[in-house]
Amino acid sequence: MTPEEIADLAHLRRARDLMDRDYAQPLDVPAMARAALMSPSHFSRKFAAAYGETPYSYLMTRRIERAKALLRQGMSVTDTCFAVGCTSLGSFSSRFTEVVGRTPSQYRADDHTGMETVPECVAKLGTRPRRRRAS
Incomplete structure (x- = not known):
């Protein structure tokens, strides 16, 4: 280099x-x-x-990563959307669904009790959003 x-x-x-x-x-x-x-x-x-990935894509991945943590804690989808820096609930939900494969409401409703005993640094790696390639 x-x-x-x-x-x-x-x-x-x-x-x-x-x-x-x-x-x-x-x-x-x-x-x-x-x-x-x-x-x-x-x-x-x-x-x-x-x-x-593009800068915007990287930023949205970080926001969705944090959104997943907030949703696991029981925060509402609307509050989560604004807490992670998104200004449009519709755009947030669309991007979340695209990256995670489930809507924010579905993800929030999932049983996350198994994650309670996992250290945060490990949970962060295990739940990191992965961009899914379009087929």
């Missing part, structure tokens, strides 16, 4: 850390690109090449 590529990865990691930390804040590609010290289009291309 060239020194420039290493520097780009460090800047991309800064933007990814921003998404991980501030997922509930209103973040858009220009804001994420500023954190990476790149133009929005350059940032989007570099991020997708480095992490295998």
